Amino acid sequence: MPAYYLEALTITLGIILLVAEAFVPTKSKAWLGLAGSAGLLIVLGLLPISAAASSGNQDWPIWNFYQFDSMAVFFKGFALITTILVLLMSVDYRAILSRFTEEPQSENNTGEYYSLPIFACAGMMWLASAKDLAGAFVALELVTITFYILVAYMRRNLGSLEAGVKYLILGALSTGFLVYGIAWIYGALGTLNFEQMSDLLRQQAEMQASGPNTPLLFGVALVLIGLTFKIGAAPMQLWIPDVYQGAPSPTTAFLSVGSKAAGFVLLMRFLDTILLHAPTMPILGVLMILTIATLIYGNLGAIAQSNFKRLLGYSSIAHAGFLLLALSAYNWPADVDSRLNSHEVVSFYLVTYLVMTLGAFFILAQVRIQRGGEEISDFDGLGKTNPRLAMAMTVLLASMAGVPLTAGFVGKFLAFSVAVDAGLWAAISVALIGAAAGFYYYFKVIRAMWWNEAEGAPAIKVPFISSICISLLTGATLLFGFWPQPILWLVGH
Amino acid sequence: MLALIVFLPLIAFIAILLGAPARKTAIYSAGANLVLGIYAAVMRDCSCLDFSVQVLSKPEINLAFSTDGMSMVLVLLSVIVTLAAVLSGKAPAGRETLYYGSSLLISAGALGAFATTDLFFFYAFHELALIPTFLMIGILGRGERKAIAWKITIYLGLGSIILLVGLVWLANLAGTMHIPSMVENLSGENALDSGTQKSIAALLIVGFGTLVSLFPFHSWAAPAYASAPAPVAMLHAGVLKKFGLYGLLRIAVPMVPEGMQVWLTPVLVLLLANILWVGYVTVSQRRLDLLGNSSVMHMGYIFLAIAALVAFPENTLAKPAAILLMFAHGISIALLFGLADSIERKTGTLDLEELGGLAKAAPKLAFLFGIAGMASIGLPGLANFAGEVLVFLSAFQGYDPTQGLGSVQIACIISIWGVVISAVYMLRAYRNIFQGPAIPRTESAEDLTFMDRIPAVLLTVVLFAVGLYPNLLLNLLR
Numbered sequence: 001m002p003a004y005y006l007e008a009l010t011i012t013l014g015i016i017l018l019v020a021e022a023f024v025p026t027k028s029k030a031w032l033g034l035a036g037s038a039g040l041l042i043v044l045g046l047l048p049i050s051a052a053a054s055s056g057n058q059d060w061p062i063w064n065f066y067q068f069d070s071m072a073v074f075f076k077g078f079a080l081i082t083t084i085l086v087l088l089m090s091v092d093y094r095a096i097l098s099r100f101t102e103e104p105q106s107e108n109n110t111g112e113y114y115s116l117p118i119f120a121c122a123g124m125m126w127l128a129s130a131k132d133l134a135g136a137f138v139a140l141e142l143v144t145i146t147f148y149i150l151v152a153y154m155r156r157n158l159g160s161l162e163a164g165v166k167y168l169i170l171g172a173l174s175t176g177f178l179v180y181g182i183a184w185i186y187g188a189l190g191t192l193n194f195e196q197m198s199d200l201l202r203q204q205a206e207m208q209a210s211g212p213n214t215p216l217l218f219g220v221a222l223v224l225i226g227l228t229f230k231i232g233a234a235p236m237q238l239w240i241p242d243v244y245q246g247a248p249s250p251t252t253a254f255l256s257v258g259s260k261a262a263g264f265v266l267l268m269r270f271l272d273t274i275l276l277h278a279p280t281m282p283i284l285g286v287l288m289i290l291t292i293a294t295l296i297y298g299n300l301g302a303i304a305q306s307n308f309k310r311l312l313g314y315s316s317i318a319h320a321g322f323l324l325l326a327l328s329a330y331n332w333p334a335d336v337d338s339r340l341n342s343h344e345v346v347s348f349y350l351v352t353y354l355v356m357t358l359g360a361f362f363i364l365a366q367v368r369i370q371r372g373g374e375e376i377s378d379f380d381g382l383g384k385t386n387p388r389l390a391m392a393m394t395v396l397l398a399s400m401a402g403v404p405l406t407a408g409f410v411g412k413f414l415a416f417s418v419a420v421d422a423g424l425w426a427a428i429s430v431a432l433i434g435a436a437a438g439f440y441y442y443f444k445v446i447r448a449m450w451w452n453e454a455e456g457a458p459a460i461k462v463p464f465i466s467s468i469c470i471s472l473l474t475g476a477t478l479l480f481g482f483w484p485q486p487i488l489w490l491v492g493h
Numbered sequence: 494m495l496a497l498i499v500f501l502p503l504i505a506f507i508a509i510l511l512g513a514p515a516r517k518t519a520i521y522s523a524g525a526n527l528v529l530g531i532y533a534a535v536m537r538d539c540s541c542l543d544f545s546v547q548v549l550s551k552p553e554i555n556l557a558f559s560t561d562g563m564s565m566v567l568v569l570l571s572v573i574v575t576l577a578a579v580l581s582g583k584a585p586a587g588r589e590t591l592y593y594g595s596s597l598l599i600s601a602g603a604l605g606a607f608a609t610t611d612l613f614f615f616y617a618f619h620e621l622a623l624i625p626t627f628l629m630i631g632i633l634g635r636g637e638r639k640a641i642a643w644k645i646t647i648y649l650g651l652g653s654i655i656l657l658v659g660l661v662w663l664a665n666l667a668g669t670m671h672i673p674s675m676v677e678n679l680s681g682e683n684a685l686d687s688g689t690q691k692s693i694a695a696l697l698i699v700g701f702g703t704l705v706s707l708f709p710f711h712s713w714a715a716p717a718y719a720s721a722p723a724p725v726a727m728l729h730a731g732v733l734k735k736f737g738l739y740g741l742l743r744i745a746v747p748m749v750p751e752g753m754q755v756w757l758t759p760v761l762v763l764l765l766a767n768i769l770w771v772g773y774v775t776v777s778q779r780r781l782d783l784l785g786n787s788s789v790m791h792m793g794y795i796f797l798a799i800a801a802l803v804a805f806p807e808n809t810l811a812k813p814a815a816i817l818l819m820f821a822h823g824i825s826i827a828l829l830f831g832l833a834d835s836i837e838r839k840t841g842t843l844d845l846e847e848l849g850g851l852a853k854a855a856p857k858l859a860f861l862f863g864i865a866g867m868a869s870i871g872l873p874g875l876a877n878f879a880g881e882v883l884v885f886l887s888a889f890q891g892y893d894p895t896q897g898l899g900s901v902q903i904a905c906i907i908s909i910w911g912v913v914i915s916a917v918y919m920l921r922a923y924r925n926i927f928q929g930p931a932i933p934r935t936e937s938a939e940d941l942t943f944m945d946r947i948p949a950v951l952l953t954v955v956l957f958a959v960g961l962y963p964n965l966l967l968n969l970l971r
Contacts, residue, residue, distance in 0.1 A: 335668065339552045391510075403624060404617030410549075413613070417552070417661045432654050439650040440643075443627070451631050451639060481617075482556070483548045 003050040003068040003129070006043055006076060007122050013039040014118035021111035029107045032114040033091035037084040040121065044080040047073065064193075065135040066126075070492035074347055075128035075265045077490065078354065082258040083121035085358050085469060087114060090250040092466045093365050097248060100154035113153055117254060120146040124262040133182045133192040133223075136266050140178075140230065143262055144171050147255060151247040163246025170239040174229030181222025188216035194273040202277035220274060220283060224290075227270070230263025232256070233320040234293035241301070244313030249368060252309060253361035256316040261350050264323060268343050275330060288328045292430045295321035299434035302441040308364060309374045311441060312357070315400060318434055319357075323349055325431050326415040329422035339421075340491075345414045347491045352407035352480060356399040359473030362466050363393050370460045376445055381454020389460060390449045392474040399477045401442040402435055407480035407487075494536075495558035495608045496544035498529050498568065499618075502575070502601035506594050515589035516579070519597055523576040526600075530572035534565055534969060554670055558608045562970035563816055567607040567732075567739060569966075570820050573955060574731040574827045575600040577948035578724035581831040583838065588633060595625035596724040603732045607739060612660055612670040615743075616653070619704075619736045623649055626721070626729055634720035641720045648703060648713040656700025656740075659693050663748055676747045687751050694752025697745040698760060705737030706789045707796065708766035718785030723834035730788045731827035735819045738795050742815060746802055753803040761800055761904040767793030769907070772914035781833050781843040781926070783918055787869065788826045790911065795819055797901075797908055798884045804901045805891035813970045814887045818880030820966060821959060825868040825877055828952040832862045835945060836926065839938040845922060850931035855940040859927040861949045866919045868956050871912055876959035883963075885909065 017036055021029065050068070090097070094110055101109035123142030130136035148171065152164025186192055189200050204213065229236035244252045274283060298317030305311040326345040333339045340348065364374060366389075371378045383390040399406035412435065419428050462470065480487055505522035509515045533542055537560065545557035560568060575596070584592035602622025609615050631642035666685060667675040679685060685693070703710040714734075718726045745753055768790055775786040795815050802811035835858060837843050840851065852859035868875035888905035892898075898906075941949065959965055 333665065338668065398624065404620040409617065409620075413657075413661070414552075416658065417665060420658065420662050421665050428658060432658065435654050436647070436651045439646055443646060446628075447631060447639070450628060484554075485547070485549050488549060488551060 001046065001050050003072075004062055004066055006046060006050055007125050009043050009046070010040070010118060010122040010125060013043070014115045014122065017115040017118065018112065021115065027107065028094075029111045029114065030091045030094060032111055033087045033094075036114050036118055037087040040080050040084045040087070040118065044077065044084070047077055047080070065131045066129050067131045068129060071265065071268070071343070071347075072129040074491055075261060076125045078261050078350065079121050079124035079128065079258060082254065082261070082354060082358070083117050085362075085473075086117050086250050086254040086258070088465050088469055089253060089358075089362055089365055090114060090117070092362075092463045093248065093250050093369065095369055097154065100157040100160065102156070104156070113150070113248075116146050116150050117250075120150070120254070120258065124258055127262050128265050130266070130269065131194055133185065133194075133270075136269070137178065137182060140262065140266065141175065143259060144175065144230075147171075147251070147259065150251040150254065151243060153251065154248055157246075159246035160248065161246075163243040166239050167243045167247075170229065170236070174226045174236055176226075177222050177229075178226030181219045181224075181226060184215055184219030184222060186219075188213055188219060194269060198273045198276050201274065205278050217282075221286070223270060224267075224283070224286065227263055227267050228290065231260050231267065231320050231323070232263075232317050233324055234290055234297055237294065237297060237317050237320075240317055241310050241313040244316070245307060245310045245374075249309070249361055249365040249374075252312070253358055256312065256361075257354050257357050260316065260320060261354075264327075264346060264350065267327070268346065271327070271330060272343075284328055284330055287324060287330075288424055288427050291321055291324040291328050291424075291427045294318075294324055295427070295430045295434040299437040299441075303437055305441065306376055307374055308376050308379065308445060311376070311445070312360065312364070315438075315442070316357070318438065319349075319353055319400075321434060322412060322415050322431060323353075325419050325424070325427055328424055328427060329418040332418055333421040340414060340418070340488075342418050342422075344491050345411075345418050348484075348487050349411035349415055351487045351490060352399070352411035352477075355473045355476045355480065356396045356406075356408055359396045359470055359477065360393065360400070362470045362473065363389060363396070366460055366462055366466055371457055376448050377452075378457075379445055379448045380452040381449070381457055382460070383450040385454055385457060385459040386462075389462060389470070392470050393449060394446050395474050395477055397442040397446055399481070401438045405478070405481040407477045407484070409481060410484045410487075494529070494533055494542045494544070495560060495568075498526055498533065498572070499558060499601060499605045499608055501526050501529070502597040502604065506597045506601065509590055509594045509597070515593040516584070519579040519593035520576075522597065523572070523579045523600070526604075527572045527576050530569050533560070534569055537562070537565055537969060552664075552670065554613045555611050556614060557610045557671070558605075559610045560608055563739070563742065563812070564607045565969050566816050566820050566966050567735060568604060570735070570823045571600060571603045571607060571732045573951070574727055574823060577827055577831060577952050578727040578731075580948035580951075581727070581834065581945065582722065582724040585633065591629070591632065592722065592724070595629045596728060598622065598625040599725065599728045599733060603728070603736065606736050610672050612664050612672055612675065612744075615672065615740075616657060616660055619733070620653055622733050623653070626725055626733070629725045630717060630721050633722045636720050637716075638720050641716045645713045645717045648710065652700050652703025652710065655696055656704070659696030659700055660744070662693055662696070663744070667748075672743065679748045684751070685749065687755075690749040690752030691755045692752070694745060694749045694756055697741065697749070698753075698756055701737035701740045701745065702763075703737075704740075705734055705792050705796075706767075707737075707760075707792065708763045708770060711767065711771060711789045714789045715782065715785035718788065718830070719780075719782035723831055726785075726830040726834075727827040730785070730830060731823040734788070734792070735823060738792070738799065738815065738819055741799050742802075742812060746799065750803065750806060757800060757803055758900055760796065760803075761900055764793040764796035764800065765904055765907055767796065768911035769914070772911050772918075776914060776918045778918070779845050781836065781845065781922060783922065784826070784829050784833055787915060787918065788822070790915065791818075791822050791826075791869070793908065793911065794881055794884050795822070797905060798887055800904070801884075801888045801890065801901050804899065808887055808890045810883055810887035810890055813967055814880060814883030816970060817959075817963060817966055818877065818884055821868070821876035821880040821956070824952050824955050824959075825865055825875075828861070828865040828949060828956070829869060831948060831952070832858065832865060835941060836862075840934050842934070845925040847934060848926045848932075849929045849935060850927070851935040851938060852927035853931045854935055854938045857941045857946065861941070861946075861953060862927065863923060864953055864956070866923050868960070870916045870919050874957065874960050876956045876963070879960055879963040881912070
């Protein structure tokens with residue numbers, strides 16, 4: 001089966017659900033979410049049997065802007081799994097959704113919330129396969145525009161609306177940077193295709209063209225700025241805390257995992273294009289400065305937070321910093337036979353990030369629904385009222401902080417390892433301080449759960465789907481801490 | 494077999510989480526582990542002990558356990574102290590799961606760190622043991638428990654992260670994470686250049702040093718032990734803290750010998766500060782909490798043995814001396830913390846001024862505490878004496894009278910004053926608590942019950958056995 005059927009199927013699924021929602025009058029819309037995740041599960045099942053090009057359609061023009069390498073497979077799977085989990089989370093979150101849409105008593109206005117993530121998923125999947133900047137841009141916009149709606153979905157909630165406006169304005173700004181940068185690159189090189197760009201750069205390097213190619217560098221810088229918006233890194237990280245806090249929790253989870261991964265896959269393809277044959281380009285230095293700024297902003301900003309969702313926002317910036325740390329070690333280590341290279345480390349880290357972050361959001365969503373708030377103090381005494389839930393949350397938070405024998409530690413370990421190889425000492429020392437600060441702010445939540453007393457706070461009843469997902473994600477966090485090999489299989493070894 | 498020793502506490506921990514009776518499960522598993530540990534020590538050369546499973550192929554990480562004499566001694570220390578800790582602890586009502594579960598988790602972490610041969614798990618297991626330590630102090634600690642738990646989280650977290658960079662750097666340069674192969678790859682012709690050695694050694698000394706409470710990174714230790722519930726204080730001061738020293742001996746000294754030599758003089762100054770500065774601080778303390786600082790102080794002697802090994806690499810005594818003293822100190826400090834907990838439970842205070850004459854009401858407690866105190870001072874016949882004497886002797890190995898005293902010898906001579914310091918505070922504490930006329934607070938105190946005595950006697954017997962016949966352990970090191 002040609003690989004691009006996957007995207008086609010995903011889009012079809014989204015459209016079918018949208019239509020079905022309009023024509024099947026049911027009281028509860030939960031079935032839409034379940035049907036959506038079931039459909040995506042089928043697409044996920046088709047992923048391994050898809051092929052780059054079957055013999056018959058090798059020359060089909062679509063292959064000029066669509067590729068299917070191991071990185072594409074990995075990120076398609078990543079997008080699908082994220083979306084499935086987000087849809088399941090939405091199903092259990094629908095009480096809050098309906099409260100803040102028109103007709104608060106019914107779920108009538110919540111149906112689209114289950115099909116929009118599927119479109120975003122299709123965008124992410126296409127992005128993973130993009131072969132040129134134009135295709136990548138279109139895919140990225142599909143993701144971003146869907147997110148504009150998803151963020152502001154709770155239309156009767158001021159926080160959600162505020163988040164929507166902020167995301168829209170800053171998102172439009174970053175899109176502007178991206179498009180403008182792409183235009184400059186096109187002007188400098190005359191092509192948008194990654195392979196052709198890379199060839200041109202090689203020829204220029206061979207001819208030892210005099211001086212740096214300033215228009216190209218300018219374009220690259222603009223594209224980098226545009227992409228930092230997607231991955232949530234400096235200098236375009238300012239939107240994250242507000243938008244994360246205001247958006248519905250499943251959207252926030254989707255933003256912090258799916259959108260970030262989409263940004264990273266494009267960033268990696270872009271860096272490969274630019275740096276493969278022109279390694280002297282002064283990009284990695286810039287990237288390291290961005291890394292340092294991101295780590296400082298994310299980790300130090302998180303320390304003062306008292307709202308857990310906002311804290312997760314800063315934490316997502318901090319994780320972007322650690323991912324960038326690995327990415328700044330581009331082309332390292334030298335000995336790739338026995339070690340993971342910087343791209344593989346990024347992919348590896350993203351998997352660990354997925355399991356622990358989505359797990360935390362599942363728990364946060366239930367706390368929000370049943371205790372009415374998202375403050376850290378809403379977790380008070382959870383260790384007494386719900387010991388198992390608190391235990392799961394402790395594992396997930398410990399993993400985010402990078403405590404050994406959890407998945408998060410393996411990711412951080414590998415990121416540090418590749419950065420040490422590349423000798424990025426300035427960034428490493430900042431990352432160290434960041435990791436230590438992480439112990440502080442993640443443990444604030446653990447402390448609230450175990451050390452503080454619950455004052456009449458109710459025990460939380462975890463719905464069936466959430467409890468399955470939380471157990472799975474927590475189990476995976478622990479399992480990958482002991483036995484990370486499965487992630488390596490996913491990454492493609 | 495070693496894998497079983499490491500995983501048995503974890504399995505028991507999970508069983509407790511799932512609802513098994515906490516105290517019984519903890520005691521049975523710790524008892525079984527003691528038997529297994531002794532069996533492993535007897536069978537130490539058998540390859541049947543080893544265990545290895547690949548958990549990541551690129552970079553290669555193996556969950557591998559194997560021991561040599563050094564790690565075997567520490568495994569023995571861990572299983573002995575674990576049993577004593579779970580036996581002597583009294584969980585507050587309703588908190589049994591947390592109390593015994595955490596103790597087992599600390600034990601598993603320490604055992605794993607000592608028994609593994611893989612750098613990744615060496616680090617990971619130790620960190621695993623720190624988490625329950627924080628939680629126990631934060632939830633069940635005494636006094637300013639939350640502030641203290643924060644303090645040690647930050648100190649030890651930062652220390653371990655600095656350590657992690659050093660370890661990762663070494664692993665990258667060695668191209669493997671199998672510790673014996675790392676030593677091989679980084680010695681002889683492949684030894685690292687001196688600049689790199691110097692930087693890595695600095696990271697390792699600060700990292701491991703913080704974990705062992707090397708001056709000036711020691712200020713977390715005394716409040717933490719004062720606040721911690723008894724089993725945590727016993728396990729952390731007795732066992733887990735030895736991880737840093739073990740790491741210096743296992744990683745730093747063989748892999749970056751030149752780098753360690755660069756830092757020899759600063760380390761000597763710091764370890765003297767441990768012995769003298771912290772020693773005098775201990776003398777001025779008026780609560781039995783001084784045990785925490787006393788344990789910080791005694792780390793100085795073990796550092797001295799390591800320094801002797803660094804200064805004179807052919808030193809045959811330094812390594813056995815360090816290991817023996819680590820073992821002896823671990824047993825004696827665990828005994829002291831366990832008995833101090835009994836004193837507090839029976840009299841309600843640890844303030845030396847408010848105690849007195851306890852020996853009348855509780856002669857058995859007084860007797861055992863006396864032995865533990867004497868061991869800690871270094872009375873001949875008890876294990877600590879053997880260790881300390883070996884340390885002092887090792888400092889003079891390689892001493893050449895024609896060259897005059899080297900820095901290690903000078904440090905050794907100064908450090909002997911520490912023996913006097915520890916005699917002062919320990920004997921004074923003993924006198925204040927147990928001697929003199931009985932006061933109302935101590936008159937009606939109960940003596941140790943039979944169940945209380947089991948762990949204390951277990952540790953005391955070990956102190957005597959190793960003190961009278963140190964070859965029991967030294968044979969393992971050959």
